[in-house]
Amino acid sequence: MITETILNSVNTPKDLKKLSLEQLNTLADEMRDLIIKKVNTTGGHMGPNLGILETTIAFHYVFNSPVDKIVFDVSHQCYPHKILTGRKEGFTDSDKYLKYTGYTAPQESEHDLFTVGHTSTAASLACGLAKARDLKGESYNVVALVGDGSLSGGEALEGLDNAATLDSNIIILINDNDMSIAENHGGLYKNLKELRDTTGQSQNNFFKTLGFEYYYVEEGNNIEKLIETFKQVKDINKPTIVHLHTQKGHGLKVAEENREAFHWIMPHTLDAKPDEQAEFQEDYNSITKDFILNKIQENKTTIAICAGTPGVFGFDSSFRNKLGKNYTDVGIAEEHAVAYSSALAKAGAKPILNLMSSFVQRTYDQMSQDLCLNNSPITMLIHWGGISPADCTHLCTFDIPLISNIPNMVYLAPTSKEEYIAMLEYSYSQNEHPVAIRVPAGTLTSSGEKDNTDYSILNKFKVEESGEKVAIMGLGDFFELGKSVKTELKNRFGFNATLINPRFITGIDKDLLENLKNNHKVVITLENGELDGGFGEKITRYYGNSDIKVLNYGSFKEFTDRTPYDELMTRYRLKPELIADDLKQLI
């Protein structure tokens, strides 16, 4: 049974323009229900999309997409936009819930300009569109939609600084819900508050100092007010900020009241009984958190740092409260996070910096110059590195090539709980090197035995089981895969392969590699990340002038997009039987 709805009549943004204000408001209610139902079924970004619903309707009512262009920052708030631009079936038809990505995707629609998933890019991208328009002598609106949380990123600030000097139309909508993923951090946010508190009237105005025209909308979830302001700024011929005071999670009480928890939710979060308390299970996050709390007890200069995504590491508000002044969330500002940590260490403090693999990409020069060139002894924990069925914007396969080719860096790959703890202890206690640890992404593995390795002896690989003919190097969380490969080789070919746990990503154990030549013909490297520029290639280079054959396994140099894990593992031949097949001709 198809209910008669306003949305039935809306297939393109043009259809919106025929609706009355009352109908637009009804449409918002319909869309809200669809988004809540869909996101609660599949998981996804709840708060951001509910917060921006009315803005999106007003935008498409006033502007003429795709002639007028809208660039979403992060684009985790594009669900209403997708509904209004020909993709509503992804929300009305549960069979098609997964048909469209959760981010803007040019291959889906001419209304999507860029594939985006990292923050702080929209002002820069809009700037380029506007300049191209001007060079061509064309005339249309270029609009960027940027959340307040994204403003702390260097790219956003560089973009705003440059956008302000464009002598033509560029309109930047600031979606200010007083919230990043977690709470905001930075002086800029005090200014946003001052502007909200004065309904945009304060003379002390960050955007105006850069030279922007400035408009403020207090009721950022009121379609009528939004339309009014958008009509005012449409076709404006100078760089313009429209500061929208919106409410994250608007219209869903539990999301309005739990803004961090409802930024992104797991499937069926709304159905969960409130008294259901997940049983505590030890994992790499809990180990990290315990380690930090213990070290703060021992040494008051211990400090945990993150860059806007504490939830990714399980740093919930209760944990953050325990840390107190021994915690800095720098906001989405990874470059600053690295330089800040380096200086903390130089001054004798004990920084433990936490970054997600995909977001460590947002800082390279700082790792090279501020950190490694200065040899500052920080502990940098890289979380979630590895192959996954993630969106193309959130892949975590590039951190090894990115980090491990920087001089002076020590990048460690633990294979178990005990190794992780030992590496944390080593990194924390030493004063010689910047140390990064690739926190295993999978389930916790435990040997049950304390690891007493002295990691200050760099680049010493561990032979876990001595064998012959083939040596298998299973790096980090692929050590388990290495075990399976060993078993497969035993079953299929009848010999005992050597099994090695490299532990160090950033250097090779030349003595060990040399020794392997005595009774091995083939070395196999397994790494949970990109092959190009990665760990395995260094092993191969070492053996380049010898008779040893080397087979490298890892992910390819490619952007995958929500590709199932098993499909990727097959494509990359990261399976014992496939590796044994490859090996057949060589032994």
Next chain:
Amino acid sequence: MITETILNSVNTPKDLKKLSLEQLNTLADEMRDLIIKKVNTTGGHMGPNLGILETTIAFHYVFNSPVDKIVFDVSHQCYPHKILTGRKEGFTDSDKYLKYTGYTAPQESEHDLFTVGHTSTAASLACGLAKARDLKGESYNVVALVGDGSLSGGEALEGLDNAATLDSNIIILINDNDMSIAENHGGLYKNLKELRDTTGQSQNNFFKTLGFEYYYVEEGNNIEKLIETFKQVKDINKPTIVHLHTQKGHGLKVAEENREAFHWIMPHTLDAKPDEQAEFQEDYNSITKDFILNKIQENKTTIAICAGTPGVFGFDSSFRNKLGKNYTDVGIAEEHAVAYSSALAKAGAKPILNLMSSFVQRTYDQMSQDLCLNNSPITMLIHWGGISPADCTHLCTFDIPLISNIPNMVYLAPTSKEEYIAMLEYSYSQNEHPVAIRVPAGTLTSSGEKDNTDYSILNKFKVEESGEKVAIMGLGDFFELGKSVKTELKNRFGFNATLINPRFITGIDKDLLENLKNNHKVVITLENGELDGGFGEKITRYYGNSDIKVLNYGSFKEFTDRTPYDELMTRYRLKPELIADDLKQLI
């Protein structure tokens, strides 16, 4: 004969405190003469150091370094600081002119906190020092000295945003001489001008919007005024900006009047006769400039982009004027430069982005996400890549690992003028890929024959001379080295090696590599950059399961520091006779 000077009595900052204002002014004159003489002899940063002389004297007069900490941004303005902190011999004794680096260097002095050479880092680093101090419960001043040109960088803006929220002492001196290396770009600079024009009184104040206390010094080269203000802010307990209006090149008329030319000078610039006009000589810069101008004639959407360092590519003011609106200098804002270029291309314009190898490090995520994930067909020219005797802060050996492991990127390595032009034409005309070209850093090489290669057929290596036994792959400007190796092998071993020009850094020619197996035993790769994560390792990985031996040559994973070129080439065995030695056992 030793002249009696004030400087004779100044060996540490403490000695300054005994001097009268008159003596301090005389000291400034003495130091100015020394800096002018030294820099004119060795080359170096003239304008920045003359501009900051009085600030440095006043700083050390008022504050107590090394208890109070000063962090220099870029640190190319630290010569006066070096003179006052025990290293004056580097300026008074011409035999010791090269004893000290041109940047802050902790190994030289306890008054230098960090090894710094890239911009925009000081606020972040100072933030870390201040936080460590607070965690320890200590009490001293943390001061950052930041040039106005550095403020446009993302890291600086992230740092300021965070510094503003420190609930304690941090003092950021803004050295505002209304000049980056070239002129400034960005909305922020209009605000700095407004503040200068109102002697700091304007209510529209960028720094205040972030929450800083704000002080303004109109006479930024007046020691008395500087001392007065520094005394006011010393021991202040909140984040504070001191905005100094200084004059770049102060006290040297020709430097005051030619601020861009005298930012950094070659040796004996002051001695050159003014009518001496260098004869025009074609080089890779002139080819680039001609190409851009021609394309603008053909297509009005052609646009050259750089990030604050136009001089590095020979983009002098006369060239920039010719470009007009078809030129954007985004200021020191490499992240924005990449995203901006990507969007220009997406909107159908023809961006040609110019970055120096060392500074392309300042943008990675933007290359990955904004550019390559979106497959935007920009032309990105990477200048000065390769091994050099540069300072450790300005090495150019890391761009291949950084860029070439990003999916979708096409990174090209021309070996001659003709190839460079053909690659420029290819990149400019295509619409499929982001294309980077590694502009050769050395002298121009010309084959004299037009290159008609179709570069749209990706990853096709060129066999320049067919031979046997050994195949030499000379990448980019190391193709010439490849030729020499070939000659050496012929002379020493009597056979004709195969000589290959790979041309593509980002992919391998599998057909060619497979064919080489027929009559070759060894493949040699030569690349002008870091081996780890570079080009050669991909070749080695390909041959990992075969009998082909591979020898990879390039620079090591290390920060070198003003190491002579020849020493490096020997260390890396990048010499025909050394390579032939290595090869001896294998053939």
